[in-house]
Amino acid sequence: MAILIHPQTKILIQGITGEFGARHTRLSLDYGTQVVAGVTPGKGGQFFEHAGHKVPIFNTVAEASRATGASVSAIFVPPPFAADAILECVDADLDLAVAITEGIPIRDMVRVKRVMGGRKTRLVGPNCPGLVSPGPGESSKGGCRIGIAPGYIHKQGHVGVVSRSGTLTYEAVYQLTVKNIGQTTCVGIGGDPVNGTSHLDVIKLFNADPETHGIIMIGEIGGNAEVEAARWIKANCKKPVAGFIAGATAPAGRRMGHAGAVIGGKEDTAAAKIAIFKECGIEVAVTPSDMADALLRAAAAKGVKLS
Amino acid sequence: MNIHEYQAKALFEKFGVPVPKGAPAKSAADFDPALANFAEGTIVVKAQIHAGGRGKGTFTDGFKGGVKLCPSRAAAKETAAKMLGNTLVTAQTGPAGRKVQTIYFTEACAIKKEYYLAILLDRASSRPVIVASTEGGVEIEKVAHETPEKITKVFVDPAYGLADFQVRELIFKLGFTGNEAKNAGKLIRQLYACFWETDASMVEVNPLITTAGGDVLALDAKVSFDDNALFRHPEIVALRDLNEEDPKEIEASKFSLSYIALDGNIACLVNGAGLAMSTMDIIKHFGGTPANFLDVGGGASKEQVVAAFKIILGDPNVKGIVVNIFGGIMDCNVIAQGIVEAVKEVGLKLPLVVRLEGNNVVAGKATLAASGLKLVSGDTMADAAQKIVKRVA
Numbered sequence: 160m161a162i163l164i165h166p167q168t169k170i171l172i173q174g175i176t177g178e179f180g181a182r183h184t185r186l187s188l189d190y191g192t193q194v195v196a197g198v199t200p201g202k203g204g205q206f207f208e209h210a211g212h213k214v215p216i217f218n219t220v221a222e223a224s225r226a227t228g229a230s231v232s233a234i235f236v237p238p239p240f241a242a243d244a245i246l247e248c249v250d251a252d253l254d255l256a257v258a259i260t261e262g263i264p265i266r267d268m269v270r271v272k273r274v275m276g277g278r279k280t281r282l283v284g285p286n287c288p289g290l291v292s293p294g295p296g297e298s299s300k301g302g303c304r305i306g307i308a309p310g311y312i313h314k315q316g317h318v319g320v321v322s323r324s325g326t327l328t329y330e331a332v333y334q335l336t337v338k339n340i341g342q343t344t345c346v347g348i349g350g351d352p353v354n355g356t357s358h359l360d361v362i363k364l365f366n367a368d369p370e371t372h373g374i375i376m377i378g379e380i381g382g383n384a385e386v387e388a389a390r391w392i393k394a395n396c397k398k399p400v401a402g403f404i405a406g407a408t409a410p411a412g413r414r415m416g417h418a419g420a421v422i423g424g425k426e427d428t429a430a431a432k433i434a435i436f437k438e439c440g441i442e443v444a445v446t447p448s449d450m451a452d453a454l455l456r457a458a459a460a461k462g463v464k465l466s
Numbered sequence: 467m468n469i470h471e472y473q474a475k476a477l478f479e480k481f482g483v484p485v486p487k488g489a490p491a492k493s494a495a496d497f498d499p500a501l502a503n504f505a506e507g508t509i510v511v512k513a514q515i516h517a518g519g520r521g522k523g524t525f526t527d528g529f530k531g532g533v534k535l536c537p538s539r540a541a542a543k544e545t546a547a548k549m550l551g552n553t554l555v556t557a558q559t560g561p562a563g564r565k566v567q568t569i570y571f572t573e574a575c576a577i578k579k580e581y582y583l584a585i586l587l588d589r590a591s592s593r594p595v596i597v598a599s600t601e602g603g604v605e606i607e608k609v610a611h612e613t614p615e616k617i618t619k620v621f622v623d624p625a626y627g628l629a630d631f632q633v634r635e636l637i638f639k640l641g642f643t644g645n646e647a648k649n650a651g652k653l654i655r656q657l658y659a660c661f662w663e664t665d666a667s668m669v670e671v672n673p674l675i676t677t678a679g680g681d682v683l684a685l686d687a688k689v690s691f692d693d694n695a696l697f698r699h700p701e702i703v704a705l706r707d708l709n710e711e712d713p714k715e716i717e718a719s720k721f722s723l724s725y726i727a728l729d730g731n732i733a734c735l736v737n738g739a740g741l742a743m744s745t746m747d748i749i750k751h752f753g754g755t756p757a758n759f760l761d762v763g764g765g766a767s768k769e770q771v772v773a774a775f776k777i778i779l780g781d782p783n784v785k786g787i788v789v790n791i792f793g794g795i796m797d798c799n800v801i802a803q804g805i806v807e808a809v810k811e812v813g814l815k816l817p818l819v820v821r822l823e824g825n826n827v828v829a830g831k832a833t834l835a836a837s838g839l840k841l842v843s844g845d846t847m848a849d850a851a852q853k854i855v856k857r858v859a
Contacts (some may be wrong), residue, residue: 186795239697264695265587266624266665272592273624288794307764309794309825324740325764326792330847333792333823350739353592379740382589405743408728408750409759416724416739416761418694419589424607429747446751447744448848 161292161344162319162364162371163255163283164231164303168292171196171229173236173244175207175216180235183259183307185209187233190310191294191301196223198232220244221251231255233289233305241285242267249280257305258285258355265418268353275355282355286417288325288347299341308332308345316341317465318454319365321358322377323350323417327405327447331375334451340466343371350417352381358388366396373399373458373465375450376441380406381419381427386435393439399457399465402436403444404429467691469705470514472570474669474687481660483653485684488572490514497546500571501539508574509542510535513549515556515564516710518688523556525549526563532556535574542571567709575683580673581640582606583654585661587668588621594661596620596628596654598636602673628658645680653682664702665695714777721773723762730755731785732854733778735771737762737796745790748847754855757784766796771804775812786817786858788850791824798822798830806837817857818842821850 164170170187174180175197187194188209196215197207203218217223220232232253236244241260248256263285275282283290289306293299293313304310312329314336322328328347335342346361348354358376365371374396378385385404392400407429409415411422422428436443442457444450458465469477472490479485489500501509513520513532520532525548532554536542546569555563580602588595599617601609610617618639620632633651642650653674661669670688677683696703708716718725724739728746732754736742739761746756758778762770778784791801805820821844822830834841842857844850 183795238694262694264665264698265667265692266662266695269587269592269594269624307795312794312824322740324738324743326736326738326794327740327744329792329794329824330741352587352589377740379743384589387590403744405740405747408746408756409743410726410728413726414693415726415743415759418692420739420743446748446848446851447741448748448846 160368160370162361162368163344163346164290164292164305166191166292166294166301166303167193168231168303169193169195169227169229170231170233170303170305171198171220171223171227173198173220173232173234175199175214176202177235181207183235184214186310187304188212190304191296192304195227196229198223220247220253224251224253231305232257234258234260236260238262238264242271245271245282246274249275249278252279254279255281255283257283257287257289259287259289259306261286263351265353268351272353272355283346284349284354286351287349288328290344290346292344293342306347308347312336313345314339314341316343317370317372318342318375319368319371320345320375320377321361321365322347323379323419324377324405327377330447331377331450338451340451343368350379350419352419358384359391362388362392362396366398371398372463373454374401375454376400376402377450378402378404378432379417379420380404380409380415380429381421381423383427385432389435389439389441392441399454399461399463400441401444401450401453401457402441403447403450403453404432404436405447467693467696467702467706468516468710469689470516470568470707471512471687472514472568473705474689475684477664477689478660478684478687482656483660483684484681485687486572486575488570491546491569491571492567494547494550497543501542504539504571504573506539508535508537509539510572510574511542511545511549512570512572513554513566514568514570515554515559515566516707517556517558517564519556519558520554523554526553526555532566546571564710575675575685576677578676578678580675582609582672583657583674584668584670584672585658591621593624594622596622596636596658598640600640602675606672622658628655646676646682649680649682653684665692665699666690667692714780718760718777721770723760723770723774723777725777726759727781728756728758729783730757731783732858733757733760733781733784733787735760735762735774735778735787735789737764737766737791737793741790741792745788745847745851748851749788749855752851752855754851754858757781764796766801766804768800768804768807771801772808772811775808775814779812779814784816786854787819788854789818789820790847790850791822793822793824793827793830795825797825798827799833802830802833806833806839809839817854819844819850819854819857821845821847
């Protein structure tokens, strides 16, 4: 099992005919993901064709979901229109909207998040690599890949990974796979200051998932989301957890690539977060090369088998 | 994106937020026409740079203070001449300081009391928060640390906007009554409109002042904007002052590269913001110092890699380069070809360590090996970091 998405999950792609959306739709189809619909306003009735797949395109999310049973959307819509694309998923009562788009204005996300309160739809992202629940096939094919992560580096197994950064997630996943340790689900929650699903939300899901035996949590400077998650882990999570925080050398007040990666005060530096991780019993990776090993240390200390 | 105080005050005026009368001057020839706006008497001369602590700053020629109270127009003109073109060093500029290219003259106000007022994003609640304090004119971090009870926070519901009861709460907490209360209420509403409608990420007024006549004014103004929203505010983009930015960072932005100059000697070229940050960290971990943050993005092209190399080498402090690419979807061979082309084009003499991993990595490594370039291959991030640190030391 996995969290949030499974190999059977039916997904639709908003922005399927754009270059970026089309490229990653093809990769997801090759991975074996159930991409059942595309949405591009004005292109309803056409088809997205790739390697024998024929994915119907609809004008609206509601229509696409009704006709195909898709319950999850991957959003590849340009920044000025992305907030609207998320709201369309909420209105169609989808289970999950995954916003890959980078560069959505913060004010738009503030409004979107307010509207989503109390609604059925969960948001992952924006500015995120998406999610992968690896499959049982060769190079983890047959899994569910939503977004832009490389599917082939994964392996089906029992570790959950949650991160604000794309490439750093791949780094962690690759370290695990090389050591023959598989993953349940890898979730990129995105690098923006206002996002849908938090570290803590994902940690709670991993904690409740019987197939997930260990967790890697990757964070960075800025905000207090990692601290919130660490405190909850200390009180509630019995599973081994390894953590890494990027940005120990980042200067205060500068935005380090991600809109949310900026040191605002004494509390959101890498050093402060690492200190709290340790205090909460999280095994801290000394360097980014040490993430899988840190989890192995945490698992050994608790007598937990990861593979 | 940041703007100058004089620009922020012009924006405030547009939104009906009262500010003291002021006039900017960009050259000595502008001084007289700018000063003609003021009656003879005390005038404040303010150096315009994107950094705080101006009042306590020192110019590189020894002249003290980037904010000066002058008794007459003639004295103001004389002081302005000393500041313009001079380089001001403050606690926030770093030792190099910033060259003053604009002077702002303002009328002097008889201050009755100073307050603090700011609006920014609260990440935890994903809502705008208004922060106010009766302690103005001092560092708000200090107030928050020493007397947190003197800070009031009001969280604004984005679905409704700033509610009247919230404005009243702020006014009562700040202790305003009568005319002052009426004026402060209006100012808070207008300032919130300014924050919201311009997609600001922060507006800060420190100090907000009251006068004996019951006026409430923004004596200083600091405004920054959400870069993601600039596409819908051409009028704000027009306020950008490239003199305040690192030329290497400007060049990088032309190629969609995210670059931030640091003061170390090992340059990094990485894909992805998180990986780029942690590459800096791992260099430091093994005893080196990073010269920059550089994210070439998820889908870097050969041209971007060449541009990135040129920008990195524009920093004379750089003594070695480490390339760290985790090619998820990105083809490692494309990156390898970019590296080869870049190294040949710039005639690289410095040590170069390359760590490639991911998609099509075998072909990428073969391209590097066949190039005949003198570069060192790193197997993992740790290996690459150790190798470059050793070669630069």
